Amino acid sequence: MANSLFEEKLSSNDFIITTEIGPPKSVDVSEVVHHIKLLKDKVDAINITDHQSSVMRFPSIGGCLLVRELGGEPILQMTCRDRNRLALQSELLLAYSRDIKNVLSLTGDSIDVGDHKDAKPVFDLDSVQLLKMIRTLESGIDMGGNELGAAPKFCIGTSVHPEADFIEPQLIKFDKKVAAGAQFFQTQGIFDLASFRRFMQYASQFDVKILAGIIVLSSAGMARYMNNNVPGIIVAQSLIDELAAVEKGKGLQKGIEIAARFIKTIREEKLCHGVHIMAVGNENIVPDILEAAELVSSSR
Amino acid sequence: MIVAEQKPLEDIIRMIVPYERVLILGCGTCMTVCDAGGEREVSFLHNALQLAQARSGEGAHTFSEHTVKRQCDPEFLEALGEKTADVDVILSLGCGIGVQAIAEYLPDMPVLPGVNTSFMGMTKESGVWDERCAACGECRLEDTGGICPITRCTKGILNGPCAGVKNGKCEANKDMDCAWILIYQRLERLQQLDKMRRYYPPRNFRAIPRPRRIMSKAETVTGESNG
Structure with missing residues (x-):
């Protein structure tokens, strides 16, 4: 039996759609609530990011609780940057007890790219070790070798970087993540389908689900900024040119068009099992992308 | 030094x-x-x-x-x-x-x-010193081609590069080489990439109970507390 609705969906042959919401640096969660209500019935699961770009915010677990309260399917993003193994394990116990059963294991961006540069980076575990730890908890023992009163059971995923400019070391890490028990991968942003096809030729030998990361670009400037400042993002020059060619104020519309085009191609060519849409602060436009990609069906 | x-x-x-x-x-x-x-x-x-x-x-x-x-x-x-x-x-x-x-x-x-x-580091060139050892108490250089991920990876992670590497450089500092790219290249040269494919478990931070003490002649230290 599946541990979560999302796990059940993963095991179907349907094209899977996930998206993510970045929580605010605030105690006012009204916008998050708005976005959850807007998206919960249009996607299969919603990630809540964990201090993305190392910027202090409302926590992922808090956002996941809101998704649950509002009847959506949450994916808890969990990075290793801010918590040691005790804190990570206890948060997993909390998550499971609140019916949050999908977890995304990530190393976490460097402290140096964020807004608390003087903070102590933790990295007690890395993303592969976190995956193993979750599977250990499921076996009923914690990392200290002590028995749990009752054990959780999660659907776990992680990330992979198919367009890394030096792919071989990333593939070794991908293999390790599969071996550690990852069931699904939400990839870093895909901007070059040729290299993504090459990655999928490799990845398809494994029994895991791959969701292609779709980052919605809002302007050529934003794309250049991300290339220079956001870890792991490599926007292809052809896309920057395409965005630069549109008249002022139409960038986001073009970004939606590009995202939808990628999604349609991925789906039509059955390149992978689904997509993970990252609207980076423009969560409102996710429904427009789905519509443009002809992914709004009567079942959603 | x-x-x-x-x-x-x-x-x-x-x-x-x-x-x-x-x-x-x-x-x-x-x-x-x-x-x-x-x-x-x-x-x-x-x-x-x-x-x-x-x-x-x-x-x-x-x-x-x-x-x-x-x-x-x-x-x-x-x-x-x-x-x-x-x-x-x-x-x-x-x-x-x-x-x-x-x-x-x-x-x-x-x-x-x-x-x-x-x-703790080494002289890179005249007037330039680079950190090379974090004194972690559990030397793993055998597995990493003689390049220390604890010291040279800003996250000190053990199972390969994070996704932040670009042009072989670290996301935390674009002038700094990614330790895991260096490790990969060196292990490839040494035909030891199998070492990178292995899973490395979490570090044992008990290897560094602070402050640490090493006794080469146990009898020279008698009952005195550490530190």
């Missing part, structure tokens, strides 16, 4: 305010090699402090200078002898270990740190 940087002059001037007679004490080992606190730097600092005092017209410090072979070794501190008889404070240009060794050796003498101890 241990690598340090001399503290800014204004910090040193502020530290010595309460004291009249100041002994500037250099260290003839690591601090000499890294140009932070050897005989030469002691002499430069002596001149700089005198000049600053003369220019400001404030303070009535008298300075003396001396350099021992190694501040971290009580055997060499014995050589200080009379040098400390007529001073109110020792401004040590030794590393943090030197400062503490002097504080233990001379319980009644205040001692000030004149350098910021930075890391």
Whole structure:
């Protein structure tokens, strides 16, 4: 039996759609609530990011609780940057007890790219070790070798970087993540389908689900900024040119068009099992992308 | 070796305010090699402090200078002898270990740190030092082609690169090589990539209960507490 609705969906042959919401640096969660209500019935699961770009915010677990309260399917993003193994394990116990059963294991961006540069980076575990730890908890023992009163059971995923400019070391890490028990991968942003096809030729030998990361670009400037400042993002020059060619104020519309085009191609060519849409602060436009990609069906 | 940087002059001037007679004490080992606190730097600092005092017209410090072979070794501190008889404070240009060794050796003498101890490293080129060891207590260089991920990866992760690497550089600092790319390339050259494919479990931080002690001759230390 599946541990979560999302796990059940993963095991179907349907094209899977996930998206993510970045929580605010605030105690006012009204916008998050708005976005959850807007998206919960249009996607299969919603990630809540964990201090993305190392910027202090409302926590992922808090956002996941809101998704649950509002009847959506949450994916808890969990990075290793801010918590040691005790804190990570206890948060997993909390998550499971609140019916949050999908977890995304990530190393976490460097402290140096964020807004608390003087903070102590933790990295007690890395993303592969976190995956193993979750599977250990499921076996009923914690990392200290002590028995749990009752054990959780999660659907776990992680990330992979198919367009890394030096792919071989990333593939070794991908293999390790599969071996550690990852069931699904939400990839870093895909901007070059040729290299993504090459990655999928490799990845398809494994029994895991791959969701292609779709980052919605809002302007050529934003794309250049991300290339220079956001870890792991490599926007292809052809896309920057395409965005630069549109008249002022139409960038986001073009970004939606590009995202939808990628999604349609991925789906039509059955390149992978689904997509993970990252609207980076423009969560409102996710429904427009789905519509443009002809992914709004009567079942959603 | 241990690598340090001399503290800014204004910090040193502020530290010595309460004291009249100041002994500037250099260290003839690591601090000499890294140009932070050897005989030469002691002499430069002596001149700089005198000049600053003369220019400001404030303070009535008298300075003396001396350099021992190694501040971290009580055997060499014995050589200080009379040098400390007529001073109110020792401004040590030794590393943090030197400062503490002097504080233990001379319980009644205040001692000030004149350098910021930075890391254990190697000389990259003249005047450039790079950190290479974090003294983690569990050396894994056998598995990583002689390149330390604890020290050279900003996240200190053990199972391969994160996704932040671009052009072989680290997401935290675009001038810094990604340790895991270096490790991959070196293991590939050595035909040992299987070592990178292995799973490495979480680090055992009990390997570094602070403060640590190593005893090569157990009988020489009798029942004294660590530190």
